[in-house]
Amino acid sequence: QQQVKQSPQSLIVQKGGISIINCAYENTAFDYFPWYQQFPGKGPALLIAIRPDVSEKKEGRFTISFNKSAKQFSLHIMDSQPGDSATYFCAARTEETSGSRLTFGEGTQLTVNP
Amino acid sequence: KAGVTQTPRYLIKTRGQQVTLSCSPISGHRSVSWYQQTPGQGLQFLFEYFSETQRNKGNFPGRFSGRQFSNSRSEMNVSTLELGDSALYLCASSLGVSATPSSYNSPLHFGNGTRLTVT
Numbered sequence: 089q090q091q092v093k094q095s096p097q098s099l100i101v102q103k104g105g106i107s108i109i110n111c112a113y114e115n116t117a118f119d120y121f122p123w124y125q126q127f128p129g130k131g132p133a134l135l136i137a138i139r140p141d142v143s144e145k146k147e148g149r150f151t152i153s154f155n156k157s158a159k160q161f162s163l164h165i166m167d168s169q170p171g172d173s174a175t176y177f178c179a180a181r182t183e184e185t186s187g188s189r190l191t192f193g194e195g196t197q198l199t200v201n202p
Numbered sequence: 203k204a205g206v207t208q209t210p211r212y213l214i215k216t217r218g219q220q221v222t223l224s225c226s227p228i229s230g231h232r233s234v235s236w237y238q239q240t241p242g243q244g245l246q247f248l249f250e251y252f253s254e255t256q257r258n259k260g261n262f263p264g265r266f267s268g269r270q271f272s273n274s275r276s277e278m279n280v281s282t283l284e285l286g287d288s289a290l291y292l293c294a295s296s297l298g299v300s301a302t303p304s305s306y307n308s309p310l311h312f313g314n315g316t317r318l319t320v321t
Contacts, residue, residue, distance in 0.1 A: 122309065122310070124312075129314070130314050131206070131292050131294075131312035131313050131314045131315050132245070132292070133312065134309050134310065134311065137309060177244075177245065179245075188250070188258065189235070189247040189250065189260065190235075190247065190310060191247070192244055192245040193244075194244050195244060195245075
């Protein structure tokens with residue numbers, strides 16, 4: 089119930105195209121859904137996040153779409169650029185009786201060809 | 203503002219040894235979490251500290267331990283190292299102003315990790 093399933097595992101997109109990464113979860117206690125971007129040799133960097141009471145959030149070329157009833161959320165990268173080539177992780181937060189934790193998806197390796 | 207700093211960046215240890223990793227959070231952040239990243243298991247939560255107290259712990263054996271100091275800096279210790287402990291260990295900090303340190307208004311910021319290799 090704590091898992092977050094992410095797909096696809098890898099994605100190749102042409103420059104200017106749209107990259108779409110999907111995540112699904114089971115635990116309805118998740119209450120915060122961030123996306124992280126990770127470049128080789130670096131730690132994950134927060135990209136964008138959404139609360140479950142919002143269906144969509146957009147920041148620049150990055151958009152999260154959230155479907156609470158389907159327990160799915162996705163990241164859309166518009167006008168994808170070679171500099172977007174990285175590994176993307178979706179995550180979901182649970183609040184425990186004390187403290188909280190993030191559960192991460194398996195990651196998607198995005199390659200944007202010039 | 204400086205980011206999360208982890209030292210050392212790389213470590214090579216032998217099976218059976220122990221290791222201590224260090225993390226300095228972003229100034230003003232009181233919550234520190236540790237994650238293990240491996241190709242097979244992805245990012246796995248180890249534990250979280252807030253105000254020098256461990257508030258949450260993942261499903262790792264007791265060989266993995268940590269602590270937080272009064273200045274919010276944190277250390278993670280792994281004893282009796284096994285080959286399977288080879289991983290990138292990531293520290294993350296957040297404001298932690300409430301009981302929900304990873305909340306929307308208190309996002310988690312990661313360091314660049316310590317790459318541990320056990321031979």
